[in-house]
Amino acid sequence: MKITQEAAERHVLAVTVDNEPGILAKITGLFTARGYNIDSLTVADISEDHAISRITIVTNGPPEVIDQIQAQLERLVPVHRVIDLTEEGPHVERELALVKVSGTGEKRVEALRLADIFRARPVDTTTESFIFEITGPPDKVDSFIALMRELGLVEVGRTGIVGMMRGAEAV
Structure with a gap:
């Protein structure tokens, strides 16, 4: 699915995941396989026991595409939570x-x-x-x-x- 520049809106997604090998590849693979672009990507360990990481993804798309991305991310087994910071508020x-x-x-x-x-x-x-x-x-x-x-x-x-x-x- 190609995203037209006119309909695209910038969104910042915060994804909380299990800190395990291959999770980043699964997430980026989800974007690649569906033709979505990642404008920015950061990953950091956020728990004291090193079990949880936070991935921040900046992407562009119309609201229905962002909703689809969010739903597909939430279906991945090691993903705990996906928050669209852009939609949540300040x-x-x-x-x-x-x-x-x-x-x-x-x-x-x-x-x-x-x-x-x-x-x-x-x-x-x-x-x-x-x-x-x-x-x-x-x-x-x-x-x-x-x-x-x-x-x-x-x-x-x-x-x-x-x-x-x-x-x-x-x-």
Whole structure:
């Protein structure tokens, strides 16, 4: 099933699973087999005994496709819960990126100035380059990277998006 760009809506899914070999392959295989795209994927162990992991998936599709994805994920045996953070209500999204910028003179000064504005911090520096660490919502990271392109962007590494519902309750 191909998803048209016009009908596609961005959704952040939080999937709680047993921490076992092959679960990520099962989940990504579900997306691949049905022609769904994964825009961002992060996985982390979330329990003290290392038995449970949380997978955060960002995907696009019309509501009926997202509902179908959610239902298919819930049918997988090692999946405990699937939450569509986008549909559940207010949530926080963050991403981390390392951004390498090369430059001297005014471009170097401008890169440092912009990094300060975006609260990106230099984590490595040479006389000809910086590596900045930036965290925040994906659009903030995108904006910082776009500005660094004009100043000598060399390389970008991004973690992917992590999301969580606002408020005191666990989801």
